[in-house]
Amino acid sequence: MPADHPTDLPPFKSIRYAGAAPGPRLIVTAAVHGNETCGTRAIERLVQAIDSGALRIAAGVLTLVPITNPLAYRLGRRAGDRNLNRALAPTATPRQFEDHVANWLCPLLAAHDVLLDLHSFQAQGQPFVMVGPDDNTGTLEPFAHAAEEEALVRRLGVNRAVDGWLSTYAEGVQRRRADAGAAAAGLDLDPRYGIGTTEYMRSQGGWALTLECGQHDDPAAPEVAWRAIRNTLAHLRLVDEPAPPAAHGMEALRLFEVVDKRHPDDRFSRAWQSFDALQAGDIIGTRRDGEVVRAPCEGRIVFPNAAADARQEWFYLAKPTSRFG
Structure with missing residues (x-):
């Protein structure tokens, strides 16, 4: 130790x-x-x-x-x-x-x-x-x-x-x-x-x-x-x-993608909260090298972590399901 x-x-x-x-x-x-x-x-x-x-x-x-x-x-x-x-x-x-x-x-x-x-x-x-x-x-x-x-x-x-x-x-x-x-x-x-x-x-x-x-x-x-x-x-x-x-009628979501930080200077476009809605093409953040990270489809952002280290989870994406409908 x-x-x-x-x-x-x-x-x-x-x-x-x-x-x-x-x-x-x-x-x-x-x-x-x-x-x-x-x-x-x-x-x-x-x-x-x-x-x-x-x-x-x-x-x-x-x-x-x-x-x-x-x-x-x-x-x-x-x-x-x-x-x-x-x-x-x-x-x-x-x-x-x-x-x-x-x-x-x-x-x-x-x-x-x-x-x-x-x-x-x-x-x-x-x-x-x-x-x-x-x-x-x-x-x-x-x-x-x-x-x-x-x-x-x-x-x-x-x-x-x-x-x-x-x-x-x-x-x-x-x-x-x-x-x-x-x-x-x-x-x-x-x-x-x-x-x-x-x-x-x-x-x-x-x-x-x-x-x-x-x-x-x-x-x-x-x-x-x-x-x-x-x-x-x-x-x-x-x-x-x-x-x-x-x-009854609980909201059900299924994670489908996790996106890592590549560099500590990767930045979100705004102060995201878990389960904020996303539309296809919405700008989620920008990489240190200028690459813009966009939502691939309609869904939700989950566990956004502005303080994440490089090569660690930056945010997750989720879609609705009918599991608990």
């Missing part, structure tokens, strides 16, 4: 509650990225409610991870040495701090049935949920729990769902590799680079959702996270509370 890491980091921490009756095993994670703390606040509130007796876990198992990446959290930034939510997998030769996190976190995820991963985002925008693929037997992300994910999506308390993450990211890595050249190396050129917590969970036979609770500093984001946890507990029957009603 690099010598400049703080030496007084707390150990990895998870909190486990078990009900008397059988039920699903749910894990809720927060601060996978250290500057995304709304989920941490919501989990701290939940622990207080359970420990005080105000809320009782009646069935199944609930595991809470309030700070998944303690180094990034301590530093108040997205990552310690690298993005934990990329190329997530155990390794026999840990070199970066996030490798040690993965060696602890991956077995913990695999011991559960369901994951709710709580995040926030940089640009302004409304909360939304990232959902996995339709059931399939393909080689990239085979899956058989789409119905379970879709049912929980409708009960988290948000009105927008986005899918297509891993397939879009895999195509983006192919372009990144082509641009970098045959001699280039790096984790961000790994075909598995798009695998994060939810993708790893699905690879282990479970199912998972990522809830983007709002902008990092939005004071409403911890409440979005709190409501989603409580709704999940009720929906999965881990608590003796009425199940939340299913939302």
